[in-house]
Amino acid sequence: MILIGQYDSPFVRRVGIAMTLYGLAFEHRPWSAFSDAFRIRQFNPLIRVPTLVLDSGEALIDSHAILDYLDGLADEGRQLLPASNPERYRARRVTSLAAGLGDKAVSLFYERTMHKAASDIWVERLKAQIDGALTVLDIERSTIATDYWFGSRISHADITVGAVWRYINDAHPGLVTAEDFPTLAAMCERLETLPAFRQISQPLIAPV
């Protein structure tokens, strides 16, 4: 399998971290969605990352669909999503909230870097959405005493929150602080010490 995309994308990173935790072998092509568009287009006409090229040559797109496929390859008992409800839908809910937060943070980055003048209305809306999602996540996590969101084992919820928190801090320095979201900040600092998080990591490279 070939994973396309740079690890400064929270979506590519969460897939790369999951593949590493699953022990799945893969090649990595750290192609930029912008400067390597001509390469990515061969596999994904939307020119987006992550894109996962299977050994069959078929390409999966969107981190949710990619991880749904990869979860099916994981050894029994190693899956990064609880097996049954209600834990399963609760983990999906936190994962979706964090991934949506990632979408908003990426939109804010593009708005600020790709327009001569950013739209104030859009920027304020994005900031409010980012603040709202972080507030909910921080409050919810503060009620949980276990190492990970859903017990003693890491799940897609933890990985996605961690990848997105790192992205927000890299792409928008000063936008959020550890004082505002202390539980998330502490949780994500711990996650970044894990071998898979350290291995699947790169500093942000602005699109050119």
Ligand SMILES: N[C@@H](CCC(=O)N[C@@H](CS)C(=O)NCC(=O)O)C(=O)O
């Ligand atoms: N919902 C998608 C979001 C992926 C996404 O936003 N990727 C960004 C990089 S962080 C991208 O490819 N941007 C280029 C574009 O959308 O044109 C997922 O979960 O994979």
